[in-house]
Amino acid sequence: MNVASKSSTVQDKYLPIYLDALRIDSIVDFDLYLKIGRDLILYRASDLPFTDRTRHTLLENNVETLFVPTSEREQYQNYIESNISMILNDQSISTETKSGIIYDSTKLLVRDVLANPTLGENIQRSKTMVESSVGYILKEKDAFHNLIKVMSFDYYTYTHSVNVCTFSVAFARHLGFADEEFLNNLGVGALLHDVGKTKVSDRILNKRGRLSPLEMEIIKRHPQWGVDLMEETDMLEKEAYYPIIQHHEREDRSGYPHGHGSDDIHIYGKIVAIADTFDAMTTHRVYQPAKETFPALKTMFGCDDAYDRELLEKFAALMGPTGIADI
Numbered sequence: 001m002n003v004a005s006k007s008s009t010v011q012d013k014y015l016p017i018y019l020d021a022l023r024i025d026s027i028v029d030f031d032l033y034l035k036i037g038r039d040l041i042l043y044r045a046s047d048l049p050f051t052d053r054t055r056h057t058l059l060e061n062n063v064e065t066l067f068v069p070t071s072e073r074e075q076y077q078n079y080i081e082s083n084i085s086m087i088l089n090d091q092s093i094s095t096e097t098k099s100g101i102i103y104d105s106t107k108l109l110v111r112d113v114l115a116n117p118t119l120g121e122n123i124q125r126s127k128t129m130v131e132s133s134v135g136y137i138l139k140e141k142d143a144f145h146n147l148i149k150v151m152s153f154d155y156y157t158y159t160h161s162v163n164v165c166t167f168s169v170a171f172a173r174h175l176g177f178a179d180e181e182f183l184n185n186l187g188v189g190a191l192l193h194d195v196g197k198t199k200v201s202d203r204i205l206n207k208r209g210r211l212s213p214l215e216m217e218i219i220k221r222h223p224q225w226g227v228d229l230m231e232e233t234d235m236l237e238k239e240a241y242y243p244i245i246q247h248h249e250r251e252d253r254s255g256y257p258h259g260h261g262s263d264d265i266h267i268y269g270k271i272v273a274i275a276d277t278f279d280a281m282t283t284h285r286v287y288q289p290a291k292e293t294f295p296a297l298k299t300m301f302g303c304d305d306a307y308d309r310e311l312l313e314k315f316a317a318l319m320g321p322t323g324i325a326d327i
Contacts, residue, residue, distance in 0.1 A: 014040055014067040015076065019059070020093045021101050022066075023083050024052045030072035030079070040067055046075075073108065080105045081125060084132045099146035102133055103162060110158040110191065117195045123235040130165065130187035134180055137169055144170040153290055155283040157194055157205075163283070165191040167275035168243070174318045175271075175311075188236060189243030190272050196226030196244070208287040220256040223248055242268040247276045252305040262308065270308045274300070274315050277307075293319055 014033060022028065032044040043066065044050065058066075068076045080087075084105065088098055106129055113122045137143045147166050152159040168190040169183055177183060197205060200222055204215050211219065226244040230236050246269025249255040251262040255273075258264075265273075281296040291299070297316050300307060 013070055015070055015073055016065050016067055017076065017104075018097055018101050019055065019064050019066055020090075020097045021080060021083075021087060022050050022055070023086060024050065024055060026050055026079075026083075028075075028079055030068050030075040033067040033069070034063065035065075035067065046072075077105065077108050077112075081109070081129065084129070088132060088136045095140050095142045096146045096149065098136065098140070099143065100150045102129075102136060103147060103150045103166075105129070106133065106162045106165075106191075107152070107158055110161045113192070113195065114158060114198050117198050117229045118232045120233050120235055123192075123230070123233045126191055127184070127188050127235070130169075130191055131180075131184050133165070134169055134183045134187055137173060138178065138180070138183075144173075153283045155280070155285045157197055160279055160283065161191055161194055163279040164193060164247075164272060164275045167279060168272050171271055171275060171315055171318055175314060185237050185239040186243065186268050186271065189240040189268055190275065192226065192230060192236075192240075193243045193247045193272055193276065194222065194226065195229055196222035196224065198229070199225045206286050220248075223257050239266075239268065242266040243272040245269075247272045249273065250306040251308055254306060270311055274307055274312060278315070278319075 022032075027047065027049045029046050031042060031046050032050075033040040034043040044054070058064075080101065084102065087093065087101055090098075109122075109125055109129055113126055116122055137147075144166070147170075151163055151166070165187050169187045172183055172186055177186075200218060204211065204218060207215070223245045227241055230241065230244065245257070246260065246265055249258065249260045249265050249269055250273070251265070251270075253259045253261045260269075277300060278296055281291045281299065282293060284290045297312075297319065300312060301316075
């Protein structure tokens with residue numbers, strides 16, 4: 001269960017977190033709250049150590065979720081990012097819980113990136129988180145299956161970015177790519193693929209009706225704007241730019257911003273184009289309901305030669321009942 005799926009009233013003031021995200025004998029610099037009935041009460045102040053006895057007491061009372069004030073979200077996020085490697089390597093934590101922790105923390109990270117996309121610290125944090133995610137997917141057999149279980153299918157740019165990164169890395173792994181540098185560059189580019197949308201107004205991004213020709217031209221600029229923003233940081237490897245600039249390019253030259261054809265699209269661009277479209281179609285948006293997996297894939301197969309046919313067939317196999325289990 002994704003602990004983020006609580007009532008919106010609670011989420012306005014408190015961030016739900018997994019108990020397993022807290023490391024034994026560490027002093028956290030954020031307050032911990034418990035939900036008692038409909039109320040949240042302070043359980044442990046920020047200056048107290050989180051001990052093994054504390055953890056066992058909570059487990060004995062069937063407490064698996066705690067709450068952090070949203071005013072202390074930054075402190076919690078720093079804590080998770082500092083401890084993510086230990087969390088993912090902890091054999092006592094279930095794969096499903098690990099998936100929830102890394103998914104939720106990556107969502108929070110992307111929100112920071114979108115708020116300040118040219119801050120070098122945010123880009124370095126993104127690279128580090130992707131490295132952890134790649135290592136997790138490579139080592140844990142059920143990682144992708146459990147990441148899908150905790151995914152959010154309500155469309156926001158930050159959740160979409162995490163979903164596309166997850167789909168892209170898992171798909172590349174399914175294709176046989178196991179080199180960590182290859183997967184890290186793909187993952188970072190996929191995570192940041194929509195960063196250029198920070199220069200597009202919410203009025204256009206969330207418009208319910210058809211976009212005007214002028215609005216569509218503005219939308220078509222976001223891949224290049226994303227590259228421009230990331231070049232300001234000078235922190236990405238050259239290959240990591242391909243998902244940003246090419247995720248809307250199409251095999252039949254019908255895409256944008258450059259109208260490239262198959263031979264001009266990098267393998268990263270081909271992978272992320274499929275992941276991006278699939279996630280966009282299977283998440284709820286203000287202007288369209290989500291499609292189920294197979295109707296979405298059927299629509300993509302019906303788009304003539306827009307996507308690399310061989311890759312699309314392999315993506316469909318990945319998303320089938322046996323494909324996910326093989327990751």
